[in-house]
Amino acid sequence: MKLLHLSDLHIGKTVNDFSMIEDQAYQLERVADLVTEKRIDAVLVAGDVYDRSVPGEEAVKLLDHFLSRIHAAGAELFIISGNHDSEERLNFGSSLFETSQIHISAKYNGSITKRTMHDEFGAVNFYLLPFVKASQVKHFYPDAQIQTYEDAVRCALAHSEIDCSQRNILLAHQFVTGAGADPRTGGSESAAALCVGTVEKVGADCFCDFDYVALGHIHSPQKVARETVRYSGSLLKYSFREVNDSKTAPLVTLFEKGQTDIELVPLKPLREMRHLKGKMRQLLENVSDPDDYIYVTLTDEEPISNVMHIFRQYYPNTMQIMYDNAHTEVTSETVQGEAAEEKTFEQLFSDFYRAMYGCGISSEELALITELSV
Numbered sequence: 001m002k003l004l005h006l007s008d009l010h011i012g013k014t015v016n017d018f019s020m021i022e023d024q025a026y027q028l029e030r031v032a033d034l035v036t037e038k039r040i041d042a043v044l045v046a047g048d049v050y051d052r053s054v055p056g057e058e059a060v061k062l063l064d065h066f067l068s069r070i071h072a073a074g075a076e077l078f079i080i081s082g083n084h085d086s087e088e089r090l091n092f093g094s095s096l097f098e099t100s101q102i103h104i105s106a107k108y109n110g111s112i113t114k115r116t117m118h119d120e121f122g123a124v125n126f127y128l129l130p131f132v133k134a135s136q137v138k139h140f141y142p143d144a145q146i147q148t149y150e151d152a153v154r155c156a157l158a159h160s161e162i163d164c165s166q167r168n169i170l171l172a173h174q175f176v177t178g179a180g181a182d183p184r185t186g187g188s189e190s191a192a193a194l195c196v197g198t199v200e201k202v203g204a205d206c207f208c209d210f211d212y213v214a215l216g217h218i219h220s221p222q223k224v225a226r227e228t229v230r231y232s233g234s235l236l237k238y239s240f241r242e243v244n245d246s247k248t249a250p251l252v253t254l255f256e257k258g259q260t261d262i263e264l265v266p267l268k269p270l271r272e273m274r275h276l277k278g279k280m281r282q283l284l285e286n287v288s289d290p291d292d293y294i295y296v297t298l299t300d301e302e303p304i305s306n307v308m309h310i311f312r313q314y315y316p317n318t319m320q321i322m323y324d325n326a327h328t329e330v331t332s333e334t335v336q337g338e339a340a341e342e343k344t345f346e347q348l349f350s351d352f353y354r355a356m357y358g359c360g361i362s363s364e365e366l367a368l369i370t371e372l373s374v
């Protein structure tokens, strides 16, 4: 049996004011093509289907189209909610979708949804655990000792009667750590995922009953503790910190119990996200793939006026321009070297201005800001 693992689609997301919808539509078309080409039996979507709890029209239309394409390709579809999804909205139509082999579990109701498929080696059980906080599980098991997210996940799994002689797959959307090591974040996760306390962490050893664990939440693709506990990573690069990631989807082939093969299938986007660093003149002399999403670090010593306007004539999808030059280096040293409380308002504001713009504030601007501050 072949499974394709996706997560963190974040349909409807904007990055630096650029709508990602066209890129997401393209990427989901490629995924649907892949399902046909590779004869995938089931597609797993491990949460953060939408970017917002109230998705926009285009986002809803795109998910609708994706569901029909996967269904037409003959694969079953398993979807859980992530922390970005609204439980109720993602659940819409789910009981009716069941008749079309589309299984959505967006809301924890005291037991984990289980669905079973069969192949020549027997049964494969899919457990769909939507994103849960400790309090949501505690609500159904008030007598259980549940303080952390790990307690919650353990309690939910303990009430699932897992038959370990069969093959078992889990979908979950949590911050999962392996042997004390945190997963490497991509940078476009929500603040909740980027700075987690020990309460929110779930140890990968909770999942020893599962032959494959399809995780969502962390946007960089990676395994956690073992090859068969994985974050697929987000559908696309959604932040500057992800420019060097290559996005992939794990294609998991299940043979008899205990034999699992994983291939990471590259997902080539409509537009790449890239980081260019150098002097403006140099960068604009060698323009390639102008439709890509571009982050720029300029090493020019003098600030360039209208620099975004200039770059967008060559790279219309320029997302952000930063400076890295002698001024910015001096700034970071100054800020670290001197205590803020010993500085006057004018000095502090001048430092701030330099940190933001990479150059000194003019005396006219400083006079104006001083006047406004009193």
Ligand SMILES: [Mn+2]
Binding pocket: 008, 010, 048, 082, 084, 189, 190, 217, 218, 219
């Ligand atoms: Mn996410």
